[in-house]
Amino acid sequence: MQPTPVLCGIGTSLPDNVVTNDDLAAYLDTSDEWIRSRTGIRERRVVRPGTATGDLSLAAAQGALKSSGSASVDLVVLATTTPDHRCPATAPDVATRLGLVGVPAWDLSAVCSGFVYGLACAASFVRAGAARRVLVIGADTYSTITDPGDRATRAVFGDGAGAVVIRAGEPGEPGALGPVSLGSDGSLRDAILVAAGGSRQPLGGDGAARDGRYFAMRGKTVFRHAVERMTEAAERVRAEAGWSGTDVDCLVAHQANLRIVQAVAARLGVPAERCALTIERLGNTAAASIPLTLADAACSGRLRTGSRVLLTAFGGGATWGAAALTWPDVTPVAA
Structure with missing residues (x-):
């Protein structure tokens, strides 16, 4: 029988540096009311100088391994847009720092969908019998790529990391990962973009390259496509799992913007009280968003063993991507 991928451990890591909306208003043309009304965000965590994505990844991974009851895995997948270096990948360094020398490890770049893509990757290896235990990390430090003077992006993003361990298990057991749906559309490549730093526009001394080194986003375009694609993917997964809107015990949507989460929940027919939220306290933590929100929901009691999670x-x-799983009997471990 083909093994079933099962979530068996979860860990998180957040910087201790809390930045409130009032802190941002001290040097940006913004206010607490302006930020809250448009995003739902009150505060976010920001790394201090010298702390990198790999450091947060390591701490979250250590927590996930401890939560799973074993420090052994067969491969490591790190979803991030903010690696420690453009070259090499950050995942091998994290694996080595975990004592996993020789274990395959790679970075995965799908921006805020990265963690779901990582889950799909782990599930495929487990189902194929190519791995028994997989560590999936979602981590980002967007404070390192957002323009300090741009209120539209500086106010939205926070830093953090979350990780899970996926093991081979049996169908129907708590923690079992169900259907997964992934998609992409390269015609929207400039809707969310860091223009400079790649081979198309290398970093250099010219003004265009300097201007393009920061994260840029076309907010209205992103809002519309995020709601449509997140809903479509979730509906596809839910239908394949055989769940109705009221069968979903907890919707964990990427915490990009409170209004996006609310719009997706309404379209899916999931009651608002069944939506897990961390956006107010953590902002948009990109690839770390979903595992951080899962851990928060588990710690608050919103998720219980057997809960159906979308x-x-x-x-x-x-x-974009979506996945279904039943929640296991695990205790999240925070760094």
Whole structure:
């Protein structure tokens, strides 16, 4: 019988540096009311100088391994848009720092959909019998790529990391990962973009390259496509799982914007009280958004063993994805 991928551990890591809306208003043309009314965000965590994505990834991974009851895995997948270096990948370094020398490890770039893409990757390896245990990390430090003077992006993003362990298990057991749906549309590549730093526009001394080194986003375009694609992917997964709107015990949507989450929930027919939210306290943590929100929901008691959970995300590329799982009997471990 083909093994079933089962979530068996979860860990998180957040910087200790809390940045409130009032902190941003001290040097940006903005206010707490302006930010809250448009995004639902009150505060976010920001790394201090010297802390990189790999550091947060390591701490979250250590928590996930401890939560799973074993430090052994067969491969490591790190979803991130903000690796420690453009070259090499960050995942091998994280794996080595975990004591997993020789274990395959790679970075996965699907922006805010990265964690769902990572889950799909882990599930495929488990179902194929190519791995028994997979560590999936979602981590980003968007404070390192947002323009300090741009209120539209600086106010939205926060830093953080979340990780899970996926193991081979049996169908129907708590933690079992169900259907997964992924998609992309490269015609939207400039809707979410860091223009400079790649081979198309290398970093250099010219003004265009300097201007393009920061994250840029076409907000209205992203809002519309995020709602449409997250809903479509979630509906596809839910139908394949045989769940109705009221069968979903908890919707964990990418925490891009409170209004996006609310719009997706309404279209799916999931009651608002069944939506897990961290956007107010953490902002948009990109690839870390879903695992951080899962851990928060578990710690608050919103998720219980056997809860039916629907995940959905949208990110640059454009990319999107959704997945269904039943919640296991696990205790999240925070760094």
